[in-house]
Amino acid sequence: MEKEPYDWIQPSLDTIRRADWYRSVQAIQSKSGAVVQLEGKEVVNFASNDYLGLAGDDRLIQAAISATQEYGTGSTGSRLLSGHREIHRELECAIASLKQTEDALVFSSGYLANLGAIAAIVGKRDFILSDTYNHSCLKNGAILSGATIIDYPHCNLEILQTLLSQQRHNFRRCLMITDSVFSMDGDLCPLPELVDLAEQFNCMLLIDEAHATGVLGATGAGCAEHFKIKNKFIQVGTLSKALGSLGGFVAGTKPLIDFLRNRAATWIYTTALSPADTAAALAAVNIIRHEPQRHQQLWRNINYLKQLFAQQLPNLELLPSESSILCFQLQDSKAALQVCTQLKDAGIFAPAVRPPTVPTSRIRLSVIATHQPTHIERLIAATKQIKA
Numbered sequence: 245m246e247k248e249p250y251d252w253i254q255p256s257l258d259t260i261r262r263a264d265w266y267r268s269v270q271a272i273q274s275k276s277g278a279v280v281q282l283e284g285k286e287v288v289n290f291a292s293n294d295y296l297g298l299a300g301d302d303r304l305i306q307a308a309i310s311a312t313q314e315y316g317t318g319s320t321g322s323r324l325l326s327g328h329r330e331i332h333r334e335l336e337c338a339i340a341s342l343k344q345t346e347d348a349l350v351f352s353s354g355y356l357a358n359l360g361a362i363a364a365i366v367g368k369r370d371f372i373l374s375d376t377y378n379h380s381c382l383k384n385g386a387i388l389s390g391a392t393i394i395d396y397p398h399c400n401l402e403i404l405q406t407l408l409s410q411q412r413h414n415f416r417r418c419l420m421i422t423d424s425v426f427s428m429d430g431d432l433c434p435l436p437e438l439v440d441l442a443e444q445f446n447c448m449l450l451i452d453e454a455h456a457t458g459v460l461g462a463t464g465a466g467c468a469e470h471f472k473i474k475n476k477f478i479q480v481g482t483l484s485k486a487l488g489s490l491g492g493f494v495a496g497t498k499p500l501i502d503f504l505r506n507r508a509a510t511w512i513y514t515t516a517l518s519p520a521d522t523a524a525a526l527a528a529v530n531i532i533r534h535e536p537q538r539h540q541q542l543w544r545n546i547n548y549l550k551q552l553f554a555q556q557l558p559n560l561e562l563l564p565s566e567s568s569i570l571c572f573q574l575q576d577s578k579a580a581l582q583v584c585t586q587l588k589d590a591g592i593f594a595p596a597v598r599p600p601t602v603p604t605s606r607i608r609l610s611v612i613a614t615h616q617p618t619h620i621e622r623l624i625a626a627t628k629q630i631k632a
């Protein structure tokens with residue numbers, strides 16, 4: 245037995261380091277944007293989830309300042325006690341309108357929205373089917389719910405259907421959960437087929453729209469708009485990616501949202517979103533609806549990057565993606581870290597994503613609307629110079 249109850253921590257850290265899995269933070273010293281100051285060095289930013297370039301937009305900044313001046317810095321309580329402000333409701337109505345759902349509810353983060361929604365709508369007598377590539381908050385939401393969980397292989401509809409035929413009748417409710425844009429690969433869930441299976445087997449379906457909101461669909465409404473599907477499924481999202489703020493949401497039918505206001509513990513027992521975050525997100529939703537050119541510019545950038553990769557880096561294949569997340573794989577964690585360092589030396593900020601976050605190590609690029617063609621060309625030039 246160890247002499248002291250905390251003695252295990254340092255050896256565990258050492259093990260993490262030996263596997264090249266150790267992580268630490270890096271400070272950005274400037275406003276968010278396509279070019280940032282990273283630990284004293286100017287770099288082109290391919291590491292940001294700020295897909296529409298709104299986190300540094302003056303209108304969001306002004307909205308946050310005005311709301312802070314009007315209401316103060318903190319919301320001072322939970323929504324059901326003293327935390328509710330009219331701008332929370334305005335934001336919820338704007339999100340519902342963007343997503344084309346009956347209603348929406350904002351949470352303090354996307355992570356909390358998923359934990360709260362999943363744990364509220366299923367329990368011990370129920371069954372969850374979860375894609376193996378799902379985000380951590382879907383997985384942990386499933387565990388928190390106490391339901392029986394079965395993971396199905398990534399986007400494998402055949403196995404999903406078999407599991408439903410074999411298991412569905414053993415449970416009261418069934419919930420299928422999936423990222424709509426998978427956060428570490430950038431590919432899409434097969435939404436039309438999932439909707440059909442959900443109907444066929446009387447299941448609920450929850451999709452995580454963190455990387456789809458503001459990105460997919462003709463107006464940036466997300467995956468449902470992309471596939472032109474209107475359905476009662478549950479859409480969870482974040483205010484912290486394309487919306488440039490902080491917080492999360494659930495969008496769906498009126499009864500669902502009303503139920504969550506009464507049963508989602510991560511909404512009821514936590515402090516309401518700050519006035520500044522709320523107002524910034526509201527300004528972002530309005531911009532998305534009135535300035536489609538941002539969304540169009542994002543897609544021009546994504547396609548330009550893909551085109552240059554195919555033409556100029558034929559040996560470095562991008563993983564299949566239909567979003568602003570583009571990855572290329574590397575042999576192992578060590579190689580991914582080395583490439584990340586070489587890119588950084590060349591003025592490109594592109595993170596290495598490694599196990600246990602993903603099964604295989606990779607460089608993960610996120611394209612944003614405010615990248616200039618020259619930024620993308622610099623990335624390609626730097627990638628060509630990589631020494632294996």
Ligand SMILES: *Cc1c(COP(=O)(O)O)cnc(C)c1O
Nearest residue numbers: 353354355379427454482484491
């Ligand atoms: C970022 C992310 C979240 C969490 O959203 P936060 O608002 O940052 O907590 C949830 N799901 C997916 C797929 C994400 O990528």
